[in-house]
Amino acid sequence: MEDAARTNVPRGEFDFECVPETDRSFETALAKARDGERLTVADGVELMTTGTDREGIDLARKERVLEAADRRRAEVVGDEVTFVANLNNNVTTACNTGCLFCNFKNTAQNFEADSEADHGGFTKTPAESREVVESALETGIYEVTSVSGLHPGLALDDEHLEILDASDRGDLNYKPPAAYETDPGTYVEQMEAMNVGDVHLHSMTPEEAYHARRGTDWSYEEVYGRLKEAGLDSVPGTAAEILVDEVRGVICPGKIGSDEWVEAMEAAAAVGLDTTATIMYGHVENEAHRVMHLKRIRDLQDRTDNITEFVPLSFVHPNTPLAERGMVESGATTHEDELMIAVSRLFLDNIENIQSSWVKYGDEQGLKMLSCGANDFMGTILSEEITKRAGGTFGEFRSFETYVEMITAIGRTPVERSTDYRQTREIDPADPPFGPELGPAADGTPLVPESERSAAAETVADD
Ligand SMILES: C[S@@+](CC[C@H](N)C(=O)[O-])C[C@H]1O[C@@H](n2cnc3c(N)ncnc32)[C@H](O)[C@@H]1O
Numbered sequence: 001m002e003d004a005a006r007t008n009v010p011r012g013e014f015d016f017e018c019v020p021e022t023d024r025s026f027e028t029a030l031a032k033a034r035d036g037e038r039l040t041v042a043d044g045v046e047l048m049t050t051g052t053d054r055e056g057i058d059l060a061r062k063e064r065v066l067e068a069a070d071r072r073r074a075e076v077v078g079d080e081v082t083f084v085a086n087l088n089n090n091v092t093t094a095c096n097t098g099c100l101f102c103n104f105k106n107t108a109q110n111f112e113a114d115s116e117a118d119h120g121g122f123t124k125t126p127a128e129s130r131e132v133v134e135s136a137l138e139t140g141i142y143e144v145t146s147v148s149g150l151h152p153g154l155a156l157d158d159e160h161l162e163i164l165d166a167s168d169r170g171d172l173n174y175k176p177p178a179a180y181e182t183d184p185g186t187y188v189e190q191m192e193a194m195n196v197g198d199v200h201l202h203s204m205t206p207e208e209a210y211h212a213r214r215g216t217d218w219s220y221e222e223v224y225g226r227l228k229e230a231g232l233d234s235v236p237g238t239a240a241e242i243l244v245d246e247v248r249g250v251i252c253p254g255k256i257g258s259d260e261w262v263e264a265m266e267a268a269a270a271v272g273l274d275t276t277a278t279i280m281y282g283h284v285e286n287e288a289h290r291v292m293h294l295k296r297i298r299d300l301q302d303r304t305d306n307i308t309e310f311v312p313l314s315f316v317h318p319n320t321p322l323a324e325r326g327m328v329e330s331g332a333t334t335h336e337d338e339l340m341i342a343v344s345r346l347f348l349d350n351i352e353n354i355q356s357s358w359v360k361y362g363d364e365q366g367l368k369m370l371s372c373g374a375n376d377f378m379g380t381i382l383s384e385e386i387t388k389r390a391g392g393t394f395g396e397f398r399s400f401e402t403y404v405e406m407i408t409a410i411g412r413t414p415v416e417r418s419t420d421y422r423q424t425r426e427i428d429p430a431d432p433p434f435g436p437e438l439g440p441a442a443d444g445t446p447l448v449p450e451s452e453r454s455a456a457a458e459t460v461a462d463d
């Protein structure tokens, strides 16, 4: 009875050990933040809650936190707002991991060759992935981000397939690829397929790397080493969610634990790959969990120094199991979102770039975040499935023109960047047209996504 009640309690009523209580004061924490001193978790909690001495968010205090973060942003990275010309290419939505915040996935059984189910998901063969990337590359894109469901037929490479085929363990989340209507190939084959013409391949989250070594004694170094060989350039630090196991136990009990996530990220760093880091917040967790997560990321970066950006991902709730089961009624409020960005900037003194996601916040609030501590405004992405399927409504593409217009409207400088931020190009707003120039096939021509390209061609044909 108690168990059932607990899994259905609304937001804020979970039985967590970590709670936002401290013996510090908001004023002391803010003074430390303004002086650039390294913050403790207690300091971070004071800032994130605008003081544990008061109920709710104190709006005057919130403004002071945002101001401190905005000032820090200006000191660390100046007034430039960066963005990248990239494409999302998700390989498959088949996944049995069962994360309760996710509506991107579809039950893998529905993808089997003999299934009649109309599941609405997709799997791409390596050849299909290559086509998507090739076509985007022609338009001037130079990064492909690829994150996918943990398809039971996906293995690292042929050697991994052999190991999985020979195993009689029933707990490996494996079924031979031939059992599925569409064969996704192996991870290595997908990397090789997407590694077209100097494109930067940003793929294989720690959760995917875990899937790519299941049933073997291979280390994460071994796995990331082979993937790098196949063309992988950097690793998306998603699957982090909240790196506190009592929260993971509620929202993603099927996922790797926090320690293993960190282990995989360290391995990626050890083989010379850059990574990003994320937090997905605004579901069942509290402010203490958010700051403990930041601490784990800061500690990791102290050791690896390979995290190029931190990305707060605000939970999108409408179509998710968490919402459907009545475990949450909404995502974070705008005030919480702003504090999340600001405290990330102040707490993560060893990560230069804080990303504002227009997918999660929309244009207006996404721009506001650039004055709350964020300095990066994501990428063009061309297609988006994760947030859309969860019920997000902010679309799937932003053109360079839109970026330049938005960023200049808030008095900041638009700057095109490479995935790793090592290459940047300031854009002159008085010199249109605007298009990517940093990639191999990027000659400044404005980007037009595939859907609009065919629509435009039809219009011409109609005339
Ligand atoms: C959908 S997974 C795909 C990659 C891989 N299956 C994994 O879990 O790492 C990528 C990330 O999307 C984010 N995500 C999923 N559902 C979301 C939602 N409803 N709102 C916000 N972010 C979400 C999570 O942070 C998750 O780790």
Ligand SMILES: Nc1c(NC[C@H](O)[C@H](O)[C@H](O)CO)[nH]c(=O)[nH]c1=O
Residues within 6 Å of the ligand: 084, 086, 088, 143, 145, 202, 276, 309, 311, 313, 355, 356, 357, 358, 359, 360, 378, 379, 380, 381, 384, 418, 419, 420
């Ligand atoms: N914040 C979101 C991102 N961010 C990733 C960037 O687009 C880019 O790949 C990264 O900065 C490396 O250059 N991507 C999404 O699809 N959705 C987001 O909400």
Ligand SMILES: N[C@@H](Cc1ccc(O)cc1)C(=O)O
Residues within 6 Å of the ligand: 145, 147, 235, 236, 237, 238, 276, 277, 278, 311, 313, 359, 386, 387
């Ligand atoms: N795929 C993630 C976003 C993401 C991807 C790559 C990153 O490096 C960071 C964030 C989402 O939409 O939720």
Ligand code: SF4
Residues within 6 Å of the ligand: 095, 096, 097, 098, 099, 102, 103, 104, 105, 148, 149, 150, 207, 252
């Ligand atoms: S977040 Fe990733 S692992 Fe979890 S259900 Fe969604 S696709 Fe699967």
